[in-house]
Amino acid sequence: MDTYTVNYQEWRPGLDVPYVIARIAIDGAPGVFLTSNVVGCAVDAVQIDDRVRVTFEQHGEIYLPLFEKTG
Amino acid sequence: MPGTDAFITGVGQSEVGIRLQRSPLLLTLDAVREALTEAGLEMRQIDGVSTYPGRSAAYLGFSPIGADELIDALGIRATWHSGGPEISSQLGAVVAAAMAVRAGQARHILCYRTVYEAAALSRPSEYPALRRDTADGYSQWLTPFNALSAVNWTAQYAMRHVKRFGMTREQLAQIALTDRANASLNPRALVREPLTMDEYLSARMISTPLCLYDCDRYTDASTVLIVSAANAINEVVCTPIRIDAMAGTVERHSWDQAQWMACYPTGADLWKRTDYRPSDVDTVQLYDGFSFQAIAWLEGLGFCGVGEGGQFVEGGQRIALHGELPLNTFGGQIGAGRLHGFGFAHEAVVQLRGKGGQRQIPGNPSVAVCTSGGGPLATALLLARD
Numbered sequence: 001m002d003t004y005t006v007n008y009q010e011w012r013p014g015l016d017v018p019y020v021i022a023r024i025a026i027d028g029a030p031g032v033f034l035t036s037n038v039v040g041c042a043v044d045a046v047q048i049d050d051r052v053r054v055t056f057e058q059h060g061e062i063y064l065p066l067f068e069k070t071g
Numbered sequence: 072m073p074g075t076d077a078f079i080t081g082v083g084q085s086e087v088g089i090r091l092q093r094s095p096l097l098l099t100l101d102a103v104r105e106a107l108t109e110a111g112l113e114m115r116q117i118d119g120v121s122t123y124p125g126r127s128a129a130y131l132g133f134s135p136i137g138a139d140e141l142i143d144a145l146g147i148r149a150t151w152h153s154g155g156p157e158i159s160s161q162l163g164a165v166v167a168a169a170m171a172v173r174a175g176q177a178r179h180i181l182c183y184r185t186v187y188e189a190a191a192l193s194r195p196s197e198y199p200a201l202r203r204d205t206a207d208g209y210s211q212w213l214t215p216f217n218a219l220s221a222v223n224w225t226a227q228y229a230m231r232h233v234k235r236f237g238m239t240r241e242q243l244a245q246i247a248l249t250d251r252a253n254a255s256l257n258p259r260a261l262v263r264e265p266l267t268m269d270e271y272l273s274a275r276m277i278s279t280p281l282c283l284y285d286c287d288r289y290t291d292a293s294t295v296l297i298v299s300a301a302n303a304i305n306e307v308v309c310t311p312i313r314i315d316a317m318a319g320t321v322e323r324h325s326w327d328q329a330q331w332m333a334c335y336p337t338g339a340d341l342w343k344r345t346d347y348r349p350s351d352v353d354t355v356q357l358y359d360g361f362s363f364q365a366i367a368w369l370e371g372l373g374f375c376g377v378g379e380g381g382q383f384v385e386g387g388q389r390i391a392l393h394g395e396l397p398l399n400t401f402g403g404q405i406g407a408g409r410l411h412g413f414g415f416a417h418e419a420v421v422q423l424r425g426k427g428g429q430r431q432i433p434g435n436p437s438v439a440v441c442t443s444g445g446g447p448l449a450t451a452l453l454l455a456r457d
Contacts, residue, residue, distance in 0.1 A: 021216060035218050
């Protein structure tokens, strides 16, 4: 996890806040980042440099790459 | 001094407010009139128009008046004009105008930025909101993860400063506190009440580490700068302000693929185009749509090292109106309103002419830096009064 922010603003009605937005640096692909969410842990349990692994969330035919902390 | 042979002459600004009823075209005209009056020019002497981002049809509040429309409305015979979003942020419109007068394409160019975002929110039938039910372009990489606002994208850079460089909330607060203190001395500022550290620290979080007071707010206003050619400044009655250097460097035009915000390469490139050094600068007017951008600009422009911006502004004395490097003397966007980039250039000119009134910095300032953007796009101008 290269960096992150915890979003508290309810940008639209029903948006479930707070949540973690993170910039994920991809192993083996220097200079490539994905903006995603870190899920499966409390919002105050994330830190820069945390190692995360991908987990896919299905929306119909679309699979969103989200991330969760390893270990 | 290497110069670009372009000058900012008249500057003007409309009423600045929230949910104004006056139309955006009339606000633009108000700002044009003020700029013409200051310069002692008549409309028939204007032969160019430059703006950013042009008419924004998908979201009119963001930019309701296109260059074509203004040319028509004012009866300008334009020998050169330009208006579009794919430029190095808002003040890129001034860079384009400076290059146009240098190339002999026009003599006096109206550069303007009109914003109507607050009025648009309150009158959605006239000014429909931006539709967000589809995601394409860059947004397809951000919207699905509810990274919905520029505050989310900027906050991630700010968080890196918190974690890597130890930037504190009290340090970051100095941008908003300085802005609001200066805005209290600016009759046209949107928010005229000073902000206390206690109020800042108890404000609700928007996107960590940025709280409510780290964000500008939608504003209705128009700001105009006239860019004039070297061989035309004998026609103006105000003190011409020379554009000594300009920069607008983009590395990765994407909020999430750039390791560093664009203010860093842009700031470095500005100094390659001038004999001035940061120590020559009397005041800085640095884009602060979000407070952290001003900190990043201080670093990118070399006023302090990378990661040292928090310490640089600590306590606020250094960047205060009577400090060694007065910052955002009109209140920045956080205090004076979201004029969207042009307010910084307007204020740099006001200060260099000694016209700041209650907020005028002491010492007869002659060199200023003003900037716009800073995230994926950035523009910096070095202005000098010879």
